[in-house]
Amino acid sequence: MAFERDLQPTAAIRGNLQFTHSGMVTATYFINPLGYGLRNSSDKFDVKMAHHSLISNLPNGSLLLGIQARLNTLDVLTKMVEGVDLDECEDYAAEVVESYDRIRTIMPQTRVYLLTIPVGTTSTTGVSALSRMWRGSTTTIDATGVSREELDKYTEAASEILSRVGGDFEPVPVPAALFQWLWEHYLNRGTGGESFAPTRAEVLDDVTAAVFRSAALDEGAHTDRSRRLRPSFVPVIKVVQPELDYLPSYQAMLTPHSFPYSGMRFPGGSEFLNVLDGMPEVTVDWGMRVSTKPADQVLKGNELSLRRLGEQMDQRDQEISFAQNTLASKVQMLGEYNQHFEVNGGESEVSFTTVIAVGGPTREITLDAVNSLKRRYKRFQIEMTTPAGAQVDLWSMLIPGSPRRRAFDDFAHILPSDMWAGFVPFNTSQVGDDAGPVIGVNLMSGHFEPIHFGIMEAALHDLSASFAVTGELGSGKSYFLKLMAVLVHDMGGQFLAIDRSQVGEWEHFARSIDNAVVIDLANPTVSLDPLRMFDSRVAGERTLDSILPLLDLSPTSGAGASLSNLLTPRAIAEHHIRSLVDLFRLVSTMRDQPGNADDYADLAARLGTIANRMPVLFDPKLPPLRLSAAATVVRSHGLALPTAEELVTPHLYNRLPLTKRLGTALYELVGVAAREAFLTDNGRFGLLVGDEAHHFTQTQVGSSVTSDFSRDGRKHLAAIGLASHDPATDFQGAAHNLIPNRFVFRQRDETLARNSLEWLGVDLEQASFLLSMLREETSPPVGPGRQVPEERRGEMFMRDALNRIGRGKILGPARGDRAAAITSTPSPVVGNRRKASLERQAAR
Incomplete structure (x- = not known):
């Protein structure tokens, strides 16, 4: 039975430097894993190259660790409130508390x-000095005996190594308390008594005394007297802490016995450590101890090995047996291995030992998890073993500073460095931002980490907060748009949403927000007259952008040129044009002047066709739209709007009826109004939400609005959120190139599903299985009513601002009232009653 003093190598700690009883000094760092997940092959090869640089520059005996730990709930909440003044945002404070x-x-x-x-x-004197630092019979160590000169020397050596490795992994020195946390995690692995994951935000202690608990490691668990099995036949360790009343931890160490003879394909077939995530009831850690040998030494060793094989073949040349074939095969393999190093001059040979530590609360749970992992690895053609008699030695390998043991060499494997780099051990499936509201959980990593979307903080990090959503009807697009809108509102921002639904789902949602403004363009209570809404410096240009397409005029045609001349800042001031009604009257007057009859008559006739049909533009009694409310919903369900095909097909667009031209003009004016209001430095975040993306991306004005929000939103605390059924048609131009945050909900149509994943950035040639996953396994409707179960709703794929692609589940608001407001959809009857009520209010 092994005890703590036999396995804990630490003699002293100073910051991230560890001094061991054997005289070795190590430096330990947090590593920032590289984004991996569902990214395309070229990005994954970049991750592989970063690992190749890492392994080529690490000193022999380096230890790589991946430790599974619980997230601290308070850390998650702290990230949620980063940059938010909770005194001013009581609604968001309530959301955080409910979270x-x-x-x-x-x-x-x-x-x-x-x-x-x-x-x-350390020197011999130093080791003796360290040994004298023990205080009585405790394991408390005082590190003050280490001189500043020695510390500087070790720190400089570590910095030199990290400089050669490069900054891809952003190493950060661990706090001294990490060594104690790691030890306690190993003792309690899988029992539920593990402490929360350490944070990088902790301040490094200058001098820290670490206290390591005592423990007994019972290999074979023979202290379980009810199980009369010989220890050598039970590859499990029972970890007992005599000083505490904790339940024992049952742990098993797995290590690869063999890798596929034919090699492991990258990407997709070599990332064997990714198999460990998502194991229920147990904690799974991994460690890898590595050493490297330069190519010239490898070539010399190969020559010696080849000479020995030649001698063996000479000795057996008269022998009839399978040995000759075996030796010939070894010669061929050695030749291929040697050629690899001759062709790739920057290569090195990596000797690595991998240990996968599984811990659970009972022996049965642990061994079941071990067998499950072995089955998983069969798919990779990797044979895993749990060697009896070497469990404690392999357990100790995960301890930083642990001295070399025989088991490390017995279960080592050798590979060229570029093949080892294909393991990409430091990778992550994390998506989302570092801080911000929690919008969902990560389904791809198996750890259910919260997905943060810092929509209002993105500008501070020079990133675009704009986002786009795609999915079929009922897949969750509108739900997600309303979620983002209410989060923006609760964090002190404002939003404008265009509601196309007949039942007024956004209106119903807005009623849960204090002082929300609802506008019905079919029964207007405000004016969208651009000459009244916008500043006189830009009012003329904004009017031309909207009116010329509406009147089917070219800006250089006779009537179009006349209108352009009247809407210059000088002409507006000269003729006192303050509204479209003033413009119509002026044109009618100028029509009767000699020399202008034809152009102004044409212009007056065209304006006359819309003047009486669009009170929202020509009624001077209506107040102009002012986007000062925290929540504004513009209902456009009463407008006739063109389809995406009509907008992009010239002959269909030319034949658009007047009603659809009017609808498009009003739709665009709402977007332009949001651009003028939100893309200003007013200190308030503004979000424009459009559920009909093609009206913002397929027209000239709409495309300009989308582009401005995508390009300049980060400068002015603004963003646009768009939704569509078909990204290949609707998300073009700025919506495709400049909107970084993308979400894909269920798409059962194969063509639309393929378009959605390609828009997301997925390489379907490398990951064709994702097509069926999106169509069949993303929020699948099941049962007689073809309803999506509550626990499966909101599943989606996403791509974040760093181009990481993953899979998650949208959670919705934690507050019950907010969740009810964005989940429930009013019936048509209720919607009609609300509409009638609004009409009566407008009449009064």
């Missing part, structure tokens, strides 16, 4: 990545 119980119920986890590198050794 506490939900996050604690989910129990999200994460994987902490660490790198330990040897940076030197």
